[in-house]
Amino acid sequence: MTTQIKMTEPQMLQQLLKQGFEHLNQGQIREAADCCQRAIHIKPDLVPAHFLVGLVALEGQDRKTAFQAFNSVTTLQKNHPAAWAQIAKLCMSDGQINLADNALKQALKYPNKDPMVHDLLGTVLSKMGEHKNARKCFQEAVTLQPNHPPYMLNYANNLIYQGELEESESVLEDIIRIQPNSPQAHWSFSGAQKATNTKHIETMQSLVSEKNIHPRSLPFYFYAMGKEYEDLQEWDKAFESFSKGAKARRETVEFDEAHEVATFKHIEDTFTKEWFEQDQKGHSSDAPIFVLGQPRTGTTLVERIITSHSQVHSAGELQQFGLAIRRLSNHQDPRRFSPQLFTEALKLDPQKIGGLYLQTTEKLSGGKPRFVDKLPQNYLMIPLILKALPNAKIVHLTRNPMDACFASYKQLFADAYLHSYDQAEMARHHARYRHLMDVWRERFPGQFFDISYEATTSDLEPNARALIDFLELPWEDTCLHFHEQKTAVSTASSIQVREPAHTRSIGRWKHYEQQLSTMMSTLHEQGVPIDN
Structure with a gap:
């Protein structure tokens, strides 16, 4: 025993x-x-x-x-x-x-x-x-x-x-x-x-x-x-x-394209001229500069040009604007964007959205008069940004559709841009994005600044000067020497932006023209000109 x-x-x-x-x-x-x-x-x-x-x-x-x-x-x-x-x-x-x-x-x-x-x-x-x-x-x-x-x-x-x-x-x-x-x-x-x-x-x-x-x-x-x-x-x-x-x-992540289609359609239907012209005042601060668009289209390059200016700090890719809406509305859906999120945003006081955004970015603004928020996906938020922060500046990057789509397709992202791992999905997403930007240009003319990646890399100075002028900042020659900045770069472009502007990436997709036939044909079907 x-x-x-x-x-x-x-x-x-x-x-x-x-x-x-x-x-x-x-x-x-x-x-x-x-x-x-x-x-x-x-x-x-x-x-x-x-x-x-x-x-x-x-x-x-x-x-x-x-x-x-x-x-x-x-x-x-x-x-x-x-x-x-x-x-x-x-x-x-x-x-x-x-x-x-x-x-x-x-x-x-x-x-x-x-x-x-x-x-x-x-x-x-x-x-x-x-x-x-x-x-x-x-x-x-x-x-x-x-x-x-x-x-x-x-x-x-x-x-x-x-x-x-x-x-x-x-x-x-x-x-x-x-x-x-x-x-x-x-x-x-x-x-x-x-x-x-x-x-x-x-x-x-x-x-x-x-x-x-x-x-x-x-x-x-x-x-x-x-x-x-x-x-x-x-x-x-x-x-x-x-x-x-x-x-x-x-094979390890899921992309719900139907949900994205519904979200884009809801945004377009919701944020009309009539909504924008309603008498609701936003926060008066002119500190934020939003740099946005598709990923891998030059957003980091343009951010570095802007933040080479003595009055501007780089705050990085911030989630704070979307999070301000979530916190004020107590929105619980774990998906980053959804029709319900934008419906909830309509009920909120724009001034409170802008105020909470500024409050939660205060420790990230570097103590300078202006700061850059470089979250590409903020293009979905343009109407809300214009309403909540009417004195903020918005800079939108444009790039050749094939170069833009291929640049994302060949990049491994963390937990975003789940459409980028399939040629047809990538192309259809890009078409939805371009359509939405066309809608914003028609509804909010002159409210944001389009800057071309190709034009900026090919001829830096006039494009940089036009950019700084739009931001209502005095010109500084340091903006032409963005690659000499010692500050951190926490994006996939961290290596490239430490060298002068170059055109090596323009037309790179043409090395793969045969293999990218699905992407090309899908863009064509969606009415997107690939030579634009």
């Missing part, structure tokens, strides 16, 4: 927490959550159990539960920097800048040697546009836990944003040496340098051929190979890689 040793309560709790973290690391969400519940049932004020609940909820994409759990941690133990850092990240993702800032201050108040906390703080600071402070946090995380690829990758990407390309390449090479199958590191490495041979491509081809490779890893490798083949001007191989990358990405 064997004697079973009964565990003490502390031993039982320790075992449950250990099992919970093990389940979480293995992706077993339900099992991890069960361990949390059992531990909290035994000891309701057990701080590590509440923290684990937050981590499990994050893994399960249950942001509400995660937020509640981390708040429980800080209620039970105020000096818990890891929980404060998680709260800061969640608040920042929701556009709640002030709450994020308060949580950030709490996290920084208490000394800690946890690399995860420093990495989290770096992420939050990056989203706030404080890239130099973010670098210190990422660097501290790497120092506290050397040779840890996730922390190293965040550090490397920060270096890329700040133009420190040689150092970033070195860190990325170290990541690949430590963890050869690191898809995001390979992808970032490809973007940070110009390929001169096929050595790195061959390494990635070998990794792609492995049996158990995760489907979400494939797009990183294929897009990286496509970029390097393009560097080598091996056009057929480049397109084959981009096409495989798009196919792999399309």
Whole structure:
């Protein structure tokens, strides 16, 4: 007869927490959550159990539960920097800048040697546009836990944003040496340098051929190979890689085209001249400058020209305008845009929208008189921006339809532009966008400034001068030397805009004319002239 040793309560709790973290690391969400519940049932004020609940909820994409759990941690133990850092990240993702800032201050108040906390703080600071402070946090995380690829990758990407390309390449090479199958590191490495041979491509081809490779890893490798083949001007191989990358990405994300069609139609039907002429005053501030359009059409280039001016700060790609509408209307639909969102916007006081937008962007405006919000998708918000911020300036980028569509098709995006991974979907989306911009020009003449990517790169000075004149700023010659800026660039164009304006990307789609026949024919069917 064997004697079973009964565990003490502390031993039982320790075992449950250990099992919970093990389940979480293995992706077993339900099992991890069960361990949390059992531990909290035994000891309701057990701080590590509440923290684990937050981590499990994050893994399960249950942001509400995660937020509640981390708040429980800080209620039970105020000096818990890891929980404060998680709260800061969640608040920042929701556009709640002030709450994020308060949580950030709490996290920084208490000394800690946890690399995860420093990495989290770096992420939050990056989203706030404080890239130099973010670098210190990422660097501290790497120092506290050397040779840890996730922390190293965040550090490397920060270096890329700040133009420190040689150092970033070195860190990325170290990541690949430590963890050869690191898809995001390979992808970032490809973007940070110009390929001169096929050595790195061959390494990635070998990794792609492995049996158990995760489907979400494939797009990183294929897009990286496509970029390097393009560097080598091996056009057929480049397109084959981009096409495989798009196919792999399309298999891991969903694009609801019918929903987008309905949303665009609703926007067009809703924001009429009659609506615009209603006697509702917006906020009087002239600080914001919105640079918008399709991605990969020169929005970053134009932003850099504008922010080279001494009176203008780059605030990055901000979600704050749309979030102001959500917060004022308490709109809950997780989709970024929907007919209901714009219906709710109609009920709001434009001045309150503008005021909340300015309040939530205050810490991102750099202390200068003007700032640039460079979220491309704000073209959907043009009528609301004009109403809520009548003195703001709006700059819209135009680009040849085929170059614009192909530039998006060959780019791997994070969680936006889900239409870009299929040629026909990409072309139909572009047609919807162009139609909407034509509607805005007809309804709101002279209310925004169209600037051509091709004209600006071909003849910079007259176009830059016209742009600065539209913004009602005095001319400064520094606007012609935008590539000399040392400020961070957190977009896919971070490498290109650190060199003078060039025309290499104009007409690049013609290298792939045969392979892009579906895109061309779809644009033609939609009435979009491809030579425009």
